[in-house]
Amino acid sequence: MTRIGFLGLGIMGKAMALNLVKAGFEVTVWNRNPSKCADLVAQGAKQADSPKELAANCDISFAMVADPEAALAICLGPDGVAAGIGEGRGYVDMSTVDDSTSQAIAQAITEAGGRFLEAPVSGTKKPAEDGTLVILAAGDKSLYDDALPAFEVMGKMSPYLGEVGQGAKMKLVVNMIMGGMLSIFSEGMALGLKSGLDAQQLSDVLDAGAMANPMFKVKGPMLLAEDYSTSFPLKHMQKDLRLALALGDKLDLALPTAAITNEAFKQARKAGYADEDIAAVYKTVK
Structure with missing residues (x-):
């Protein structure tokens, strides 16, 4: 079973991560405010102390944060995802950011040996809870193929749109x-x-x-x-x-x-x- 990481447990991220747990994935979670992890841990998820630790121990890590600044913050730096991603592991950023931010994150991940996919979603709280989001994926095609089983739990549609930036x-x-x-x-x-x-x-x-x-x-x-x-x-x-x-x-x-x-x-x-x-x-x- 693919080991899944999930960073960002706000209105959307919490519902999406919970659906992955309920689907039987082995899920590790992290949130800037650690107390938000409690409900997921109670449902069977593990909790990481940093984005770096999470990325180092998961096959594919997903992120769902508020804006470009937050997306860059959890990826870069000594405790960021890029520092832990390692060779061949995947990072899927589902946050809504501009294409320049997405390309900067892609560069950091690939330079660290990882694979990157942007996958912002169309849908709000109820579709996130129901697993009926539209997932707009672009980037590494092999990672898209590997992430598809998780996408199918979180969404009803997940087209592959091509190179990073298109999503x-x-x-x-x-x-x-x-x-x-x-x-x-x-x-x-x-x-x-x-x-x-x-x-x-x-x-x-x-x-x-x-x-x-x-x-x-x-x-x-x-x-x-x-x-x-x-x-x-x-x-x-x-x-x-x-x-x-x-x-x-x-x-x-x-x-x-x-x-x-x-x-x-x-x-x-x-x-x-x-x-x-x-x-x-x-x-x-x-």
């Missing part, structure tokens, strides 16, 4: 579109309610037409109930929009709608909603 770009495009959809949905709901439309009828009409989609179906009731329980923190969506715009700058591509969406999410962060669900962008509209 990161795919994820940024997906989240940029999702942020834009949620922003205009919030404005539409606010306009409808303020003009006296019935909220349920508005939701039913949207759900019956060409704009019907799972996100509106999930986020609509959250807006109406003003329940912003976090499945995807608003601050992380704003970070992804910022990274998508930076990619557009690098490619000399104008993204005016994404830029406006980013400003809406920045306004929501400034208003104090950073740690609430992405649906909280509605609060700055209504």
